[in-house]
Amino acid sequence: MxxxxxxxxxxxxxxxxxxxxxxxxxxxxxxxxxxxxxxxxxxxxxxxxxxxxxxxxxxxxxxxxxxxxxxxxxxxxxxxxxxxxxxxxxxxxxxxxxxxxxxxxxxxxxxxxxxxxxxxxxxxxxxxxxxxxxxxxxxxxxxxxxxxxxxxxxxxxxxxxxxxxxxxxxxxxxxxxxxxxxxxxxxxxxxxxxxxxxxxxxxxxxxxxxxxxxxxxxxxxxxxxxxxxxxxxxxxxxxVFGVIVSAQALVVTLFGGVATVWGPVIGAAILIPLAETLNAKLGNIVPGIQGVVYGVAIIAIMLASPEGLFWTIRDRFFRAAPAAPMPAPGSLRIAPGTGTLLAVSGLSKSFGGLRAVQDVSFSVQAGEILGIIGPNGAGKTTLFNLLNGVLAADTGSAKLDGQELRGRKVHAISRLGVGRTFQVVRSFPRLPVLDNVIVGAYGAGTDDDAAAATAAAALEAVGLADRARLPAGQLTNKELRLMELARALAGSPRLLLLDETLAGLGRDECDAVLDVLRRLRAQGMTIVIIEHTMHAMLRLADRFVVLDHGRVLAEGPPRAVIEDKAVIEAYLGSKFLARQNA
Amino acid sequence: MLNAVAAGLIIGCLYGLMCIGLGLIFGIMKIVNFAQGELLMLGMYVSVYLVGGFAAIGIFGPIVAPFVAAVLAGPVLFGGGMLLHRFLLSRVSGLTTAARLDQGAFGQLIVTLGISLILQNGGLIVFGSTPQSVLTPLSARAFILGPFPGDALLFLNQARVFACVVAILVAVALWLVMERTRLGKALRAAADNPVAATYMGIDVDRAYRIAFGLGAGITAIAGGLMATYLSFTPFVGLDYVIIMYSGVVLGGMGSILGAFWGGLTVGFVQQVSALVLPPQLQNAAIFVVFLLIVGLRPQGLFGRSAERA
Structure with missing residues (x-):
């Protein structure tokens, strides 16, 4: 339940x-x-x-x-x-x-x-x-x-x-x-x-x-x-096979309201008698008039109530049902590992002639935060899409704790323990925040009670517990990003892939999210994060991997990487570098 | 054999034009318009009445009049389509519903189904249920070509041949409009990304209205042309709306050429399958080919697909 x-x-x-x-x-x-x-x-x-x-x-x-x-x-x-x-x-x-x-x-x-x-x-x-x-x-x-x-x-x-x-x-x-x-x-x-x-x-x-x-x-x-x-x-x-039958199924449901069992009931209870009566009363006098009246009726009601009668009536006359009590938070399972958690070697992907990711190799140690940086179009998001199965790599391999990720489907990779957030937040806007996060826990295969408890714990970990009952569509950008993070956490991941989690956040908001991420690291979570905000990355990441034109340009501790000449050139151009040196 | 292939190509061109009309609406506005078959039907009736009118005032003569009428059905339905969009569809589509879950698709389905019911049954009241057709002396004449190897003779119904030629001309004209003019660019931009198009100063609502009008007009022309060799009632739309969607999906959404080829394919399969299949299964053959192609190339023969994560 x-x-x-x-x-x-x-x-x-x-x-x-x-x-x-x-x-x-x-x-x-x-x-x-x-x-x-x-x-x-x-x-x-x-x-x-x-x-x-x-x-x-x-x-x-x-x-x-x-x-x-x-x-x-x-x-x-x-x-x-x-x-x-x-x-x-x-x-x-x-x-x-x-x-x-x-x-x-x-x-x-x-x-x-x-x-x-x-x-x-x-x-x-x-x-x-x-x-x-x-x-x-x-x-x-x-x-x-x-x-x-x-x-x-x-x-x-x-x-x-x-x-x-x-x-x-x-x-x-x-x-x-x-x-x-x-x-x-x-x-x-x-x-x-x-x-x-x-x-x-x-x-x-x-x-x-x-x-x-x-x-x-x-x-x-x-x-x-x-x-x-x-x-x-x-x-x-x-x-029984005619288009009219399929249309009838659709009409009674849409008319009454979708995604609720009462929609089809309301639709059928109004439309079937209406159509039959029109047929019997008007159809004999002027053939065709019944169809016209029926057509006008469904259009008129649809314009007045585009989501279906059930939802319109409920929104207008009934107060929303009292929200379910917030489940007691359980504990987040974060298993601190040791050694190399993710080993990527020779990963490549081309779109036609465009080589988006070329022969990329790097590894992620358990418990570290690895920052992936690079100019726009460097292939960062494509790399994530390859890692979590949204795209299939052309060559190479990516192993999570020795298990090959390549060739698995997105949900299977998630179940292996790779949590992912997206550059443009992908939420379920109509569902309460809690349900959004519970989807992540269900994804990990937990039972109902445990899923609710894990989701509550994940919301607490990111500081959104007081927003749990709002529909996700009402959250601010920062809250949405945290909610997506909580959804990933609820799946008890071993590795988090965060795609520009800080994008579009103000300085204070950014600091708040950084605090959450640091706390997760302190608990032993391993994180790979794509980010453009350099000052934030310098404070957060243990190590950088720099991508440019789909290749690994540099790799190492943050300070060393940002002083690397090749990196500066990739970001700011060779002219800038020449002027620096002059 | 030869005759079936030729008939398939000729009917296919008419189907192609019909599909372009739907393709404009489906491709640009992303609306599933169930009333498209009724727009075709209206095109046929407008054409009938225009031919009657031409005969009454004695212009064009019996051979040319049906084709002039068919082409003129286009502007008539262009206006009708614009009105339909202005007063009904614009309320459940476009920017008003872009932010809604499912982009308002559910509302569009009901509204177009309603329009379809009203036009069908309204047509029954206004036009009556007696089958009609546009008679031209050409309907009973054929070009005879050949003999080809094996002494085969090719019979081509003249009405269909001329209809096919007009269809191709209209399709080419529309293609030029879409590719070469500002209007075409605006329509394609509105199709690609309505929000971005708005920022670029394109009145997307107007673009959609024009697209719907054009879609209605083009399909009506196809209807007027088909009226020269076919007898029809106000319920004729039901038979063709499915064919139109098969063609458009086959060709790939948002591609004018694709829609034309898709329609051509459907017409061709329908006619040629008559050689090997019993008549009842002719239409089933369309759907089998349709499912095969869609299964192999989900984006359609000419479509592109891309989603960014």
Whole structure:
């Protein structure tokens, strides 16, 4: 459970119970079968919305293709009933398995893509499936009738029980969604949405989390599709694989609010009856007017509430939930090592003709602070990117305590004990500072309580304990830099790579950060820091490595290095040197 | 065989033009516009009405009129697109939402979906559901070339050939605008880095408005040209919006030439696959090729990708 997750879960569970009972009670009073059908469809589309939210709403990877899973569920249930006389009670779980398998097959190639490319590629799968189904001759498959066993085959004469079954599936999907939201699963997905590289650098295997989310999402969407087939008693490729289905998943969720289980519920509860009623009342008078009204409605509400109704209502009418109590700080694990911690030899990287890092070799002793300096474009950040796996080196090696770092992924290197901060701070702006740091502790694989305790200790170590509950987006530049440092510390690193941690700080702020770093060294932390602020570096670093044009230009104690002629020339140019000497 | 290849290339050029329109919007504004298919549809109807108007006042004659109408559909939709952007899209895109998480992408999706619904169903009310087309005497005429080795004759529908020529001319003109003029530079700068472009004195909001207008106009021209050989209803956009996105993603975002080649590829695959696949699977073939290319080259055939850590 995440920090505060247990409370939120309890509150949401109570709300869910009230909504469910109220809905069932209301449905029992409706005798018109057309309205009852509407009441059955609301939970079904809400389930599809919940499925979409689990993947796209939480992780930010928008999918335009959730109809794939919906359609697979619908066809599995239908075909199993046609060919094997399998009851939907088993057909739906079977469809969910098929949906999960489809998620793996779709995720494997598609997770290589990002942003819009991912979203649009997802669109291709249901359309391809649609044409394949037509080709296979499944243009219109009616479900065989088994009126003698209504409960066994979900073919009730009275529509109310169908509504209750749909409501039951909805409750299960809600519970699944709430569990995801309130555990490290949800935190991982939110972190991925807000900054995928930062999540990866904090040690989260983002690929694995995304895949899990897609599998869960695929199974739930398939359940919605299977149920849909049972309600309509006929499936056609267009009705279950069509673009409209994928759009419906997206619309109910975005309309209601993303990244909360209540979003799809609100969206489905308003939009489905609206669309159906418009269809029935206006569609007969002027064909097309219902679509126009529906379109105007969703645009109007979106302009008034761009983040979705749930968030707008919550911000306007409810005070924020009381913040969870701050966990008791545990202790930071800093293991002072001995000897050579990091040995880099012959590391090179080229971008086309530009040799950004050329044959760089140096070593870092345990417990020291090594400063990497050099003019802009010298290859300092590229060197860090090679060390922590953001980029793959062309040649050379980098060994942490004898273990080769080259060829490992970013999160794996983080787990080996390399913490990293970025030149431009990469935070998760919507998450509280504490959660930002907890992501780092989760990355190291600690359990929930230990992660919270470690994160609290890390915040204390950098002096941000009193900021723990603010969203990271509200911090000052200095606080953000310290928070990023705390996130790295929470992963119990053996080596910290700090990329221009002091950039843009005033003199006092700079001193405060220097104090934090010195304290960490006193506790035995090993640090490699890139920095331009020379006066600060002279006070902090034990040793300098100077990079210029991707090569190591000089190496040694700070004073010796800054008096080195080659270094002065690299920084200030040969003319300056000539004038000095004159 | 030969006929399929030729038809693929000709249809491909029209698809290419259609994709350029979307590519402008997608590439410059980074907006996923679901209403692009409806802009195509509007282009077709504007063209129909213009041809009707030309016939009424007796200018251009039956052969030239459809092509003039198609080209004129461009400016009409250019204006329409600018208005759409000014009153709807600018509120959920561009600098207003640049600072928001996801850059406001979720809001854009809903708004363009809404526009698409309104145009489709509004089209149904205004234009009716009877399939329409722009008839020209050329539609029933063909150039016959050959015989080629193996005694093959090549039949080319004249309406399509002229449509294809006009499409290429429009594409080249647009390419020149983008590469050679200040406006083109401003659009490309706004695409690359809107914030930096603002600091350089470019009115990014205006640039986006023009980009959206241009995107709408170009797609409308493609629609008008396609209307000469195709019958359509207000729901025709649904069939083509997917093809447009396939083309644009294939070509790589933000590249005019890329979008054209992407569209060409899609048209080509669609026509040529008819030789080996049953008709139902023709469109499935597009998506398979699409997934293959995107899988092999995630940045698209002509795209670049770079992220700085």
């Amino acid at each position: 995440r920090v505060g997750g247990a409370n939120r879960l309890r509150r949401d569970a109570i709300a869910l119970a009230i909504v469910t009972v109220g809905y069932a009670g209301f449905a029992a009073t409706v005798h018109n079968s057309y309205y009852q059908l509407m009441l059955t469809l609301v939970p079904i589309w809400a389930v599809l919305g919940l499925s979409w939210n689990m993947m796209s709403g939480m992780s930010g990877l928008v999918s335009f293709g959730h109809a794939s899973f919906f359609g697979i569920g619908a066809y599995v249930v239908t075909l199993a009933l046609v060919y094997w006389h399998l009851t939907p009670w088993l057909g739906i779980p079977l469809g969910m398995v098929a949906g999960a398998v489809a998620a793996v097959l779709i995720g494997l190639p598609t997770f290589r893509l990002r942003g819009h490319y991912f979203a649009l590629s997802m669109l291709a799968y249901p359309l391809a499936l649609l044409y394949v189904m037509e080709y296979l001759g499944f243009q219109e498959v009616p479900l065989p009738m088994h009126r003698d066993h209504p409960a066994l085959f979900l073919q009730f004469v009275d529509p109310l029980p169908t509504t209750l079954v749909a409501l039951g599936v909805f409750v299960l999907a809600m519970i699944a969604g709430m569990l995801v939201e309130n555990t490290r699963f949800g935190l991982a997905l939110l972190a991925i949405r807000q900054n995928e590289l930062a999540a990866e650098a904090a040690g989260l295997d983002t690929w694995k989390w995304k895949m899990r989310a897609l599998i869960g999402s695929g199974a739930i969407a398939a359940a919605a599709g299977g149920l849909y087939a049972c309600v309509l008693l006929v499936v056609t490729p267009d009705s």
